[in-house]
Every structure is written in structure tokens, then in C-alpha cells.
Amino acid sequence: MDQFLAFGVVGLSTAAIYAVIGSGLVLTYVTTGVFNFAHGAAGMLAAFAYWQLTAGWGWPVPVALAAVLLVLAPAFGLLVERVLLRPVQHLGEAERMVMMVALLSGLIAAARWIWDPNVARPLPAFFADRTPFRAGPVTVTWHQALTMAVAVAVAAGLWALLNRTRSGAAMRATVDDRALAGLTGADPVRANQVAWVLGTQLAAVGGILIAPAVALDAQQLSLLIVSAYTAAIFGRLRSLPLTFLGAVVVGCLESYLTGYLPQNPYLPGLRLAAPALLLFAALLLFPHRRLRGRDRRLARVPLPSRRGALVFAASVAAAGVVLATVLEGDDLVTFGPLFPLGMVALSYVPLTGYAGQISLCQLSMAGIGAVVWAHLGADGRPWALAVAVLVAAVAGALIALPALRLSGVYLALGTAAFAVVLDRWVFTLPSFDVLGVRIALFEQGSLEVSGPSLLGARLDGERETIVFSAVCLALASLGVAALRRGRFGRRLIALRDSEAAYATLGGRPLVARVAVFALGAGIAGLGGALYGMQLRTITADQFSLVAGLPVFLIAVIGGLGYVGNGLFSGTAFTGPNILLGPASWTQNLVAVLPALAGMGLGHSPDGLLARLRRDWEPVARDRIAMPVLALVLALAWLLRVADAVGGWALLAGVLAAALALREYAASRTRSAAEPEVPVEWWGVRRPWRAEDGEVLARGIAQG
Structure with missing residues (x-):
């Protein structure tokens, strides 16, 4: 007593x-x-x-x-x-x-920068x-x-x-x-x-x-x-x-x-995870009033064209080939996570951008995919990649089931609690049996990960893995673009705009939420498997809640409604490592940058991709500027492969040429710009566009 x-x-x-x-x-x-x-x-x-x-x-x-x-x-x-x-x-x-x-992530990074975490205090x-x-x-x-x-x-x-x-x-x-x-x-x-x-x-x-x-x-x-x-x-x-x-x-x-x-190898993590488990239970069991404050701001989700989606996917795959052929040594390792982390960021597009479901555990879903691939794909079995996606998707659906009655901040808290439970308990468990099946996770340490075997070739080097990851991201981006153009994508956006109206019109919100959670988790699981291939050795800390916050922030900064968010987020996450170098102070600065950018979200709430799209769309539509830019990029790649020019000089030249072509295309667009046509004359004084119907429907609904 x-x-x-x-x-x-x-x-x-x-x-x-x-x-x-x-x-x-x-x-x-x-x-x-x-x-x-x-x-x-x-x-x-x-x-x-x-x-x-x-x-x-x-x-x-x-x-x-x-x-x-x-x-x-x-x-x-x-x-x-x-x-x-x-x-x-x-x-x-x-x-x-x-x-x-963003403030949470930034304060953690700043504290680690100021006070060395390896020194006891x-x-x-x-x-x-x-x-x-x-x-x-x-x-x-x-x-x-x-x-x-x-x-x-x-x-x-x-x-x-x-x-x-x-x-x-x-x-x-x-x-x-x-x-x-x-x-x-x-x-x-x-x-x-x-x-x-x-x-x-x-x-x-x-x-x-x-x-x-x-x-x-x-x-x-x-x-x-x-x-x-x-x-x-x-x-x-x-x-x-x-x-x-x-x-x-x-x-x-x-x-x-x-x-x-009790003294048991499976229970020590339970004490650390108990507050998160209790938080999850409280969210589910206690009645909650509607969250106070203003409703979320509804932004229009852009509709990618088929041609634009195909061109973008081809560009992603080409970017992987270019990086694999021009980078060497440590640069290959540094840029390796670009496409895998871009895949994790892409999982936010259907989940949050289309359906409006906030999740802070996507990197944890990536960890599940990485673990499954590490155990089943050790000999390069390609089918293990599909199993990793499937297991992560099932985990995402299981998260959605108890979280169906949550939304907004409550949903973010629930998914954060789930990530903490994985961090502190599940990922630390030793191997165990379930119905005669041996389940192994991180084995309380690290796991070795190798690449897949395709068509008799083993993709186990840094260059091969980068190209494979780029192709996977390109195909996933095509799939997300097709989803946006399809019926299910429109249903998800309707669910985001008004769940009550969606149900009134015959939709099944619960089924849609489970499906989109499973889809997002499956995409993240594929990204986690690719991430493990790049790292070669993975630990549970690499898939923690805190490690996932910068990925979430960069995805939000890019713009959650854009299919190009995957490539943007991967580039934004890995690019500063090359630009700032490997010094310790620069690595600390790199850790703080996503938080700083997230804190500046108020100045560009629609995301940076919206601005980039407006700035570079004239180049993509110009019949002269676009072929010239493609020719410049191809010539620059050939010069770099032939080692005829240094990397930084080449980068400066390509940027200068691209900016000049953008200004040229913008000037041509301004001179040929047609006058603004009132909405009632769309289809009469100017051709009817594919997105006009959705713009009109949204305007009528909000009016």
C-alpha cells in the first residue's frame, strides 16, 4: 500500500x-x-x-x-x-x-542548433x-x-x-x-x-x-x-x-x-505511448462541440490536362535520368531521397488537397512500407513492393475507421497520436507471432534495405535507384492527375467542400474517407520503400512524427491541390543540402528552413506552385520558347555528361536562359492577350474551356 x-x-x-x-x-x-x-x-x-x-x-x-x-x-x-x-x-x-x-518544427530545430543534443544538461x-x-x-x-x-x-x-x-x-x-x-x-x-x-x-x-x-x-x-x-x-x-x-x-x-x-520485452514502449493512446481514446469517446473559429478556407483545386500530366510525368522521369548521369559521389546520396520523399509529399494531394483530411502520420505510413519492403524484398522480389503498398494502405484504412468522426484539429491530433504510438511502442517491438505468422518490424535496431530486381537486372546502385524512384513518382503523379479528372476525384472535392451536402446528394462520406486514407497511405508506403532503398539502412527514428513535420510543411507550402507537389517537395527538401554544403551549421539551417517557410504561409496561402504555374505557364504555351528551353536543357545535359563544363556554371547558365525565355514568352502573351470576357459570354465570345463548368458550379454554390 x-x-x-x-x-x-x-x-x-x-x-x-x-x-x-x-x-x-x-x-x-x-x-x-x-x-x-x-x-x-x-x-x-x-x-x-x-x-x-x-x-x-x-x-x-x-x-x-x-x-x-x-x-x-x-x-x-x-x-x-x-x-x-x-x-x-x-x-x-x-x-x-x-x-x-511550423512553429513546433522550427523551435525543435532551433533548440538543437543552439544547444548541442549530444551534450548532457x-x-x-x-x-x-x-x-x-x-x-x-x-x-x-x-x-x-x-x-x-x-x-x-x-x-x-x-x-x-x-x-x-x-x-x-x-x-x-x-x-x-x-x-x-x-x-x-x-x-x-x-x-x-x-x-x-x-x-x-x-x-x-x-x-x-x-x-x-x-x-x-x-x-x-x-x-x-x-x-x-x-x-x-x-x-x-x-x-x-x-x-x-x-x-x-x-x-x-x-x-x-x-x-x-510487467517485465516484458513487448511492454516498455507501452508506458511511453500511454498518453498518446489515451489521447486517441479521448478523441473517439468524448463528445466534441464544433471547433470554434472560422471555417476552413476553400481553395479551388486545379484541373490538370491530359497533355500537361503526360508532359509533367515525362519531365519527372527525365529529371531522374539527368540526376543519375550528372551527379557523382556524395551528391548522389544527398539527392537520392528527392523522389521518395516527393512520393510521401504526393500522398497529401488526394488526402488533404482533394478530400480535406488532415494527417500528420504520413511518414509513419512510409515507415510501414519501408519495413515491409526490407523484410520481403531482401532478394529484390518486385512483388514485395506491391505488398508494401497494400500493407500501408490497410494501415491507412485502419486509421480512418476510428477517426471517421473526427475533423479539423481533432483529426490532426488523432493522426499525430497514432504516429507517436508507432514511434514509441510499435516500431520498438521485437518480433512476434500472429496466428502462426512471424511479424518483424525494426527488430529494435536498424534494417538493411536493397533495391528490386526488374527484367533480370538488379537495381541496387544509387544511379539505378534514383531512376527507378523517378519513374515511380512519375507514374504516381499520373495516377493522382487521373484521379482529379475522374469521378472519384470530384467526389472527394465535394466531400471537402461540404460533407453534409455530399451525403444529401447520395454520397457515402464514410466510405470515401476510408478509401482516400487508404490511397494516401499506399502512396506514402511506396515512398517509404523507395526511401529505404536510397538510405540502404533504416531506423525507426527516420519515420517519427517530428521527422515527418518538415515533409508536411513543405507539401503545404507547395500547394496541396497540385499534382506537381511531389517533385516540388522532394526538390525543396533535398536541394538546400547541395546549395549550402555539408557543414554542421548549414545542416542546422536546412532543418530550420521548412519551418520558416511554413510560418510565411500567410503571404501565399494557395501555395508556391500556384505562383510558379502563373509565372511559367506562358513558356509552356509558347511554340517558340518551349522548344528552345527543351533544346537548352538537352544541350546542357550533354555538356555535363561530357564533362565539358562545371556543375555550378552549367546551373547558372540554364537559369539565365530559362529566365530570359520566360520574359520573352510573357511579353508575347501580353501582346496577344484577349480582353476579359464576362462569364455570361463564355462559349460565345471566347471558346468554352474544360474548367469553366466547375468554376460556374462552384460560384453558384458559394453565391
């Missing part, structure tokens, strides 16, 4: 920290309508700053605490509100969520020099007592703020209707600023309190937010008492699993 009570005290002290962090999360959401995925990362950054001031620079603890909680944390909260969120208030919920995911507990005191049969440390006292003070203070002050009423009113709140004399901007300052301070308090009990690691501290997510979902993102109750459940569950979980 004494042991049970002792674990209970530990659980309650941990729960107090989760309650503090979760209450800050609820405060931010209730008052601003933004779900802060980077809440835990803000606490992580505060913990590192506190360590730097105390252990690194020798500041007194009270001074360091005042500096972090009263200066750095409020300044960071104001910076996030002013620079990131205020410019995107007019955008939809999905765009603001992407901004927070122990942080002592508060009042560690004082003797613990007895509370009946249980010994309680002063740090634990302080933690629980802080949680009680936070609960009382937040309740009084939100329910007994004019500022709290103004903060809650702002998210419902900013204009109406302003008419009553409230200041919406000031209310948001106060909410972000308080939320960031609570995250900082939680991060500093929990850091002595865990390793001061950027990723681990940031993902502790999963436990706070669970507590906030218990409170349905609006009730502070229920949030504190959820924190108690999570904290005690972790503590008792640590003390009473």
Missing part, C-alpha cells in the same frame, strides 16, 4: 505539470480560437533558457526565473501573436494550424538540498509539493480571470466575433496578446518544472505536450476543471505503469 501511495504522489506531481501546461493550451484556444501545437515547444525553449541562465551562466535561480517567466516568455508570446498569427486571422483554421505546426530540482517531508506513509519532495501548489494557484487564477474579470470576458468574446466584441468596447488585439502572453508563461512554468525529471532534450520535452493535449481534450478544449481531471488521469496512469507494468 505504501508503494501504491508513493507512485500516486509521483503521478500527482506529474499531473500538476500537465495541468499547468494543458490549462495554458485551453486558455489560448478558448480566447483566440487557435490550437497551439507549439505549446510544448515553447515550454521546452523556456527550460533550455532557464538552464542556460543558471547552469550555463551562473545566474541566481530567482533572477533566472524572473528573466524567463516575466521577460522572455511574454516577449515570445507577443512575438508569435504579432508576427505569425495576426497576419493570418483572415485565413481558415487549417492555415493557422499549419502555422503552429542536467537540471537540478527546486529545493533539492532540503530533506523531503512525510505526508502520512508517503515521502514528498519539496519539488513535488511546489509543483502541486503551483497547479492549484494556476487553476484558481485562471478561473478568476476568465469568469470574474472584464479582461477575461473580452478574451472569450473575441474568438466568437471580433467585430462584435470591438463594438462593445473590447480590444480584440489586446485580448489576443494577453492570452498568448499568459499561455506562453504557463508553458514555460510547466517546462521548467518538468525538466529536472526528464532529459533536457528538445524533441522529448516538446512531445510531452501529447500528455497536455490529452488533458485538454478531457476538458473538450474549454473546461479548466475537466482539463485538470484529465491531467490527473494521465499523470497517475504513467506513474502506475512505471511501477506495475
Whole structure:
């Protein structure tokens, strides 16, 4: 009994920290309508700053605490509100969520850049020099007592703020209707600023309190937010008492699993994955009100032409041949993941771009495909690639089944929880038997991966694998383009626009969601198998939630409705490694770049591919510029293969020629531009276009 009570005290002290962090999360959401995925990362950054001031620079603890909680944390909260969120208030919920995911990824990368993750940084507990005191049969440390006292003070203070002050009423009113709140004399901007300052301070308090009990690691501290997510979902993102109750459940569950979980090689990861499992269960079991804030912003999904899709697919395959023939040595290894990661990014196009289903576990699906290929395709069996796609698709369908009642932020949380469960538990399992079938994953280590055998030839070198991956990406892009042009693609877009209207017109939303989840997971699984072929050796860490965030961000930055997103994302993910070089500081910069680009999403919410398409479409349509550009590219390739010119000089020359041809084609287009024709004269004063029918239908529906 004494042991049970002792674990209970530990659980309650941990729960107090989760309650503090979760209450800050609820405060931010209730008052601003933004779900802060980077809440835990803000606490992580505060913990590192506190360590730097105390252990690194020798500041007194009270001074360091005042500096972090009263200066750095409020300044960071104001910076996030002013620079990131205020410019995107007019955008939809999905765009603001992407901004927070970008901030999470960026803070983790920045912390690893500033503080070397290979250096241990122990942080002592508060009042560690004082003797613990007895509370009946249980010994309680002063740090634990302080933690629980802080949680009680936070609960009382937040309740009084939100329910007994004019500022709290103004903060809650702002998210419902900013204009109406302003008419009553409230200041919406000031209310948001106060909410972000308080939320960031609570995250900082939680991060500093929990850091002595865990390793001061950027990723681990940031993902502790999963436990706070669970507590906030218990409170349905609006009730502070229920949030504190959820924190108690999570904290005690972790503590008792640590003390009473049987010694079994299959169970250690269960304790680490327990908060994510509980989060998933809470999302499914608890009733949720409709998410607050504005509806997501509906963007038109471009309709690729058959000719354009074929030309693009041929260009992707040609790009693979060019890279395989002109690159050498380390450059081949660096550019190897371009097409496989592009395949993973392409999986977001039908899933999120067409159907509007947000998933943060696509790289985890890629990990499933990589594992299946590593075990079944060891001898190059080509059929194993189809099995890898099928198994990943089944896993995607299984995710969709329990997540059918989720949408928006809740769906993103559910898929993130699933990715964490895979990271912390499933991928760490040793081999096991299911109905007499031996199931092996990463074997608690790494797996060797080889290339396939096709037509009697083994594609096992870097060059062969690059070409094979490029051909696979080209075929997958053709398939996604055909999907967009087909009936199922139109149904997915209708499902995204209005699920209720889709069901009213005879559609089956549940079947469509399961199908598109399976399709997206299958594409990602193929990308994972190709990724393993390029890496040769794979580990579970390469397919974690944190590793997948940059891929998600780059795909969003490109534009989730565009078939060319795969090639764009792969190039954007691998290109900076070549441009900036292999130095350690440049690698840290490369890790931060996707997050920085994601934070700039508000300036181009439709994605960069929309802008690139507008800029380069005149070249593609010009009968002179396009053949000349193709001739320039072919000549440049031949010169590089013959080693007649250096790579950087060749790249500069090709870019200069391409820009000159773009300006030439744009000038010809401007001179031949036809006048704007009113919509009622389409098909009369100008020829009817394939996309005109969809444009008219969408305009009538939104009008």
C-alpha cells in the first residue's frame, strides 16, 4: 500500500505539470480560437533558457526565473501573436494550424542548433538540498509539493480571470466575433496578446518544472505536450476543471505503469505511448462541440490536362535520368531521397488537397512500407513492393475507421497520436507471432534495405535507384492527375467542400474517407520503400512524427491541390543540402528552413506552385520558347555528361536562359492577350474551356 501511495504522489506531481501546461493550451484556444501545437515547444525553449541562465551562466535561480517567466516568455508570446498569427486571422483554421505546426518544427530545430543534443544538461530540482517531508506513509519532495501548489494557484487564477474579470470576458468574446466584441468596447488585439502572453508563461512554468525529471532534450520535452493535449481534450478544449481531471488521469496512469507494468520485452514502449493512446481514446469517446473559429478556407483545386500530366510525368522521369548521369559521389546520396520523399509529399494531394483530411502520420505510413519492403524484398522480389503498398494502405484504412468522426484539429491530433504510438511502442517491438505468422518490424535496431530486381537486372546502385524512384513518382503523379479528372476525384472535392451536402446528394462520406486514407497511405508506403532503398539502412527514428513535420510543411507550402507537389517537395527538401554544403551549421539551417517557410504561409496561402504555374505557364504555351528551353536543357545535359563544363556554371547558365525565355514568352502573351470576357459570354465570345463548368458550379454554390 505504501508503494501504491508513493507512485500516486509521483503521478500527482506529474499531473500538476500537465495541468499547468494543458490549462495554458485551453486558455489560448478558448480566447483566440487557435490550437497551439507549439505549446510544448515553447515550454521546452523556456527550460533550455532557464538552464542556460543558471547552469550555463551562473545566474541566481530567482533572477533566472524572473528573466524567463516575466521577460522572455511574454516577449515570445507577443512575438508569435504579432508576427505569425495576426497576419493570418483572415485565413481558415487549417492555415493557422499549419502555422503552429511550423512553429513546433522550427523551435525543435532551433533548440538543437543552439544547444548541442549530444551534450548532457542536467537540471537540478527546486529545493533539492532540503530533506523531503512525510505526508502520512508517503515521502514528498519539496519539488513535488511546489509543483502541486503551483497547479492549484494556476487553476484558481485562471478561473478568476476568465469568469470574474472584464479582461477575461473580452478574451472569450473575441474568438466568437471580433467585430462584435470591438463594438462593445473590447480590444480584440489586446485580448489576443494577453492570452498568448499568459499561455506562453504557463508553458514555460510547466517546462521548467518538468525538466529536472526528464532529459533536457528538445524533441522529448516538446512531445510531452501529447500528455497536455490529452488533458485538454478531457476538458473538450474549454473546461479548466475537466482539463485538470484529465491531467490527473494521465499523470497517475504513467506513474502506475512505471511501477506495475510487467517485465516484458513487448511492454516498455507501452508506458511511453500511454498518453498518446489515451489521447486517441479521448478523441473517439468524448463528445466534441464544433471547433470554434472560422471555417476552413476553400481553395479551388486545379484541373490538370491530359497533355500537361503526360508532359509533367515525362519531365519527372527525365529529371531522374539527368540526376543519375550528372551527379557523382556524395551528391548522389544527398539527392537520392528527392523522389521518395516527393512520393510521401504526393500522398497529401488526394488526402488533404482533394478530400480535406488532415494527417500528420504520413511518414509513419512510409515507415510501414519501408519495413515491409526490407523484410520481403531482401532478394529484390518486385512483388514485395506491391505488398508494401497494400500493407500501408490497410494501415491507412485502419486509421480512418476510428477517426471517421473526427475533423479539423481533432483529426490532426488523432493522426499525430497514432504516429507517436508507432514511434514509441510499435516500431520498438521485437518480433512476434500472429496466428502462426512471424511479424518483424525494426527488430529494435536498424534494417538493411536493397533495391528490386526488374527484367533480370538488379537495381541496387544509387544511379539505378534514383531512376527507378523517378519513374515511380512519375507514374504516381499520373495516377493522382487521373484521379482529379475522374469521378472519384470530384467526389472527394465535394466531400471537402461540404460533407453534409455530399451525403444529401447520395454520397457515402464514410466510405470515401476510408478509401482516400487508404490511397494516401499506399502512396506514402511506396515512398517509404523507395526511401529505404536510397538510405540502404533504416531506423525507426527516420519515420517519427517530428521527422515527418518538415515533409508536411513543405507539401503545404507547395500547394496541396497540385499534382506537381511531389517533385516540388522532394526538390525543396533535398536541394538546400547541395546549395549550402555539408557543414554542421548549414545542416542546422536546412532543418530550420521548412519551418520558416511554413510560418510565411500567410503571404501565399494557395501555395508556391500556384505562383510558379502563373509565372511559367506562358513558356509552356509558347511554340517558340518551349522548344528552345527543351533544346537548352538537352544541350546542357550533354555538356555535363561530357564533362565539358562545371556543375555550378552549367546551373547558372540554364537559369539565365530559362529566365530570359520566360520574359520573352510573357511579353508575347501580353501582346496577344484577349480582353476579359464576362462569364455570361463564355462559349460565345471566347471558346468554352474544360474548367469553366466547375468554376460556374462552384460560384453558384458559394453565391
